[in-house]
Amino acid sequence: MTARQQLPEAGTELRTATAKLETGQSGSECLVKVGGDWRLSEPVPSWTGVLGEKTATSMRVVPEGLGKWDTTLVLFLVHGQAWCAKSKKDFHVEALPKNLQALLRQVAGISEPKPMAKTDVKSTWGLAGDMAKMWASHAMEMVSFIGECTLGFMDAAKKPRQFRWMDCLFEMQQCWATSLPIVSVVSFLVGVILAFQAAIQLRQFGAAIFVADLVGLAVVREMGPMMAAVIVAGGTGAGFAAQLGNMKVGEEIDALETLGVSAVDFLALPRLLAVTLMMPVLAAYANVLGVLGGMFVSATMLDIPAAAYWIETQASVGVLDVTTGLIKSLFFGLAVGLAGCLRGMKCERSAAGVGAATSSAVVTGVMLIILADALFGTIFNVLRI
């Protein structure tokens, strides 16, 4: 109880008297006096040293200056009662307040709390099997979703007036606004990092100017579109999944379906188009910032004037390099949109489901981006572009 006394004095209303426990013997009876305040938030005495008393045939609990009390005291008495019942002793609480006795009767006969069931730990192989099944079903869903979206776009092409252009514009704006700052910073820094790496090697041969070639090609062909896509997957793609997931949980998608409006046409298509159109724009912007990052390092660390760097970049990076990068980014955008919308629409109907859908959308999106990139890499290699 000394710890209690060391606590700083609280306000008078909040101040509590220490819970007290005194034991004594009267005849063959063990007398237990409880007093003070018994609060969950305060340290309280325990039965240690009291139970185990062998000589007494019965136990009587009496209040002595008992102040405020709560579940702590009830629990304390329950323990005492249980011990008495086990060792065949009488347990008397008649002197305690009526409401406390009533509480005690209510909980009489509660059994020992069961130890929490251990969560079922699956074997690594079992878990791997489950994951494989999940990925297979996700892949199937994706294929059928792509089919639905294709049909939807074909319909929309026939009746363009019915397409939700305003939603599409709004989503494009959102995508641009949320991604721009991050794309700026990340692309610039990627340019800086690439330039540093290149400079270390190229300086040894006195070929520092070729930093411009290396950074230019790497950024325009790969890093610019890729960085933009990953950032959009984490922002806009996750946003789609969260929005649509919430709509699913709130029966909003059901409300659309019973109106005879397809959720794919109404919600997914405008978003898909928005992110697919926006991605090349962001990728082009990322390209510019990446080259600027390289230029910055060259100008400050390698003493290559910006003009010379620019001329070298122009000489090495061809129109074809830029176009292939931007064409790739169109598909990256499609991948991000598909992953976001599909995961959102397949969301489980719970708050946890929305969280899972969101993270699944990001993972699926990034995976599809990398798959697409590898595919394009192979194709371009075969075509020698």
Next chain:
Amino acid sequence: MKSDTPKTVIEVKNLACGYGETVVLQKVSFSVHSRELFFVIGGSGCGKSTLLRCMIGLLKPLKGDVAYFGKSFTAADAVQRRDILKTFGVLYQNSALWSSMTLAENVSLPLEEHTSLTREDRLEITTLKLAQVGLSGSEELYPSELSGGMKKRAALARALALDPAIVFFDEPSTGLDPITSREMDQLILQVRETLGTTMVIVSHQLSSIFRLADRVIVLDHKTKGIIAEGAPRELAATSTDPRVRDFLNQDEDSSKRTKHPSAVKPDPISK
């Protein structure tokens, strides 16, 4: 109302519904007549919402058929399906207003999708519908800015936007205080009186059941089907099934209250 044989609007034949492997309901058959206030009642978890989801096409029946106006809904192709969907409105348990749209946009979307009305006409109808449920002046509010009761009413306005022949309700008064819940009941009666709408209502609320229902079916989760069908007061008084009697007589007050003529109780439709 005048004809002797009531017109059947919805016919459910030998319906079985469930999720994947688990069958929630089986061999459910009943029909709903024109202008009827038809209640689906039963204990929690007996499959009322599941039945409703099956009837409005959100859940594919495992077996059996639902037909509207004599046309099968289950076997309908996309065009027929859309035509049938146009004839009914649904009020969901948690309102399900589209959260990214204002109330006016919520109510006008069904009109936009299914009619060729001009923007002005749609706006006019929207204003009218919102006024009908006592929400005039809230056109520009978003669903997040409304109370639960206002959301329910807005959702009713949306469900009524196309003047549907049938409106489905999933627990219209759950989560509402007794007074608002009473207002909701009044609103339902008023809509039926003015528009002649057929209503299928899932409910727990005994007071609403006695105040509104022309006919009820009682579902049970052990039987996985209908255990009673009829007018609620008749069932409460005469049913031999203890489960039905228990359910309908839980609350002495509400069964007494129904004896008061204050509750507007229009003539039963059939017979």
